[in-house]
Amino acid sequence: MPSSSGRTPIASPPPSTSISPAAGQSAAVDICCGAGRGAVVIALARPDADVHAVDINDAALRLTAVNAALAGATRVRQRRSDLLSTLDGGFDLIVGNPPYLLDRGKRVYRHGGGGLGECLAKLSPTWPAIVLAPGGALLLYTGSAVVDGVHRFRAAVMPKLQEDRLEAIEVELDPDVFGEELLEPAYAEADRIAAVLVTARRP
Template identity: 50%
Template sequence: MTVEQTATRPELTAADTALVELGRRLKADGYRFTTVTPATHARVNRRPANARARGPRDVFGWSRPFGPGVLPDSIVTVMDEAGVLDRSGDEWRSRVRFSSYDGELFVHSAFPTDDENSVFFGPDTYRMADAAAACLAAREQPVRRAVDIGCGTGAGAITVAKRAPEAEVLAVDINPMALRYAGVNTALAGVRTVQPCHSDLLSGVDGDFDLIISNPPFMIDPAGRAYRDGGSHGYELSLAILGAARERLAPGGSLVLFSGTGIVDGDDPLRAAAAECLAGSDLRWSYREVDPDVYGEELDGTAYAHAERIAVVVLTATRPAR
């Protein structure tokens, strides 16, 4: 096995431990927040009444500026210890957000997620994790090894680990910030079977998997941001994951791939490319649109001038058991 798989889980740094503590305090105080799309987030924040934060949801959910007295001093102290508080005079900002899913809180990047190493959590995260949970519920065979490719916050890996507590679950990503947040979120959820690993797709880990899940970047992003850019057509990374799963799914193993595509003159180019990628393999697969019309604001840009809509989809594939 590779070094990544056999290495002892790295100890959390002092800043990471403080970030876990911040999440625990928010959770104990009943904090909850559902993260929306960037376009909705921007629209809501543009309302005049939302110019400044009035409480924790505004600070850690909506990423609004705040100042002294908005948060308890104890929370501000922990933010300082975690290195996530930016101060500029009396205008302070949190460098992170916390979002709710499945009874847990997940730390991720503050809005707007413009940096190259931003770690995104949003509506597609909820959809992907729900699809992974549904796949687990439908499986007849137990999951012994699972991997979340491009794990981001680790939400998918944690969702799997909570439902398959005996499984080894790898959370792989090429973004060091994603691996950091995945480690923090794993500790915050109290799940010890998730192992964050640096890996480009599955090149950094060995062996086969009973379950592969992924919500890769699937947008055409002229800025080329790693957390968002899926390639020149938006789906190249999704196809690479399909190819990796074709080689690394164990007998009886399943893939859950949550992705998206621009629909062109009524045709779905990702579905056609997936069919070509899986042709001749023994994988049985299905494909469905989860939402036929998302990220409509992208249609105004040149990257999607050819598309009539953008859809998000789930592709599932299963290798026959021996």
């Protein structure tokens, strides 16, 4: 089930970031934007870029609008969208932090759906081959339940990206996040939940 990332609001972006379009690129989108942190950072790093912030959570979109205004990120456009379903292609940069937990209450800011919360995170990389411009890049931060030593997210997503002929790598950033979730019955078979970063580029 697609949902918001639930990032906390910010009054201004962090002082430095590696997430920004390369010089001359003009279109970027932050999927599952939450409070818009990614969109604001990109917009300030590249003031000439059109930056879209999309989410299905109306409260998240309102927070994005407030944060963009406070930061002076005038080219951030908020839009209600199930991932990229309402947007055309041609993006130079796609960033996302989709929910990746299996939330008992199915709260939209943290519930990722699927067997172990991975449904939304698995869906997110299916779009880049369609909407990325040549040379465009995807940066996706999410979580992966590990069962019997196997990363559920990695096993599902990396072959898809390779099939779409995207140059992609996946890195485990933290081996064990949200350890308390493992006490939930739904995670009985999981060894751990790892934080991962997927980067992909369309040649």
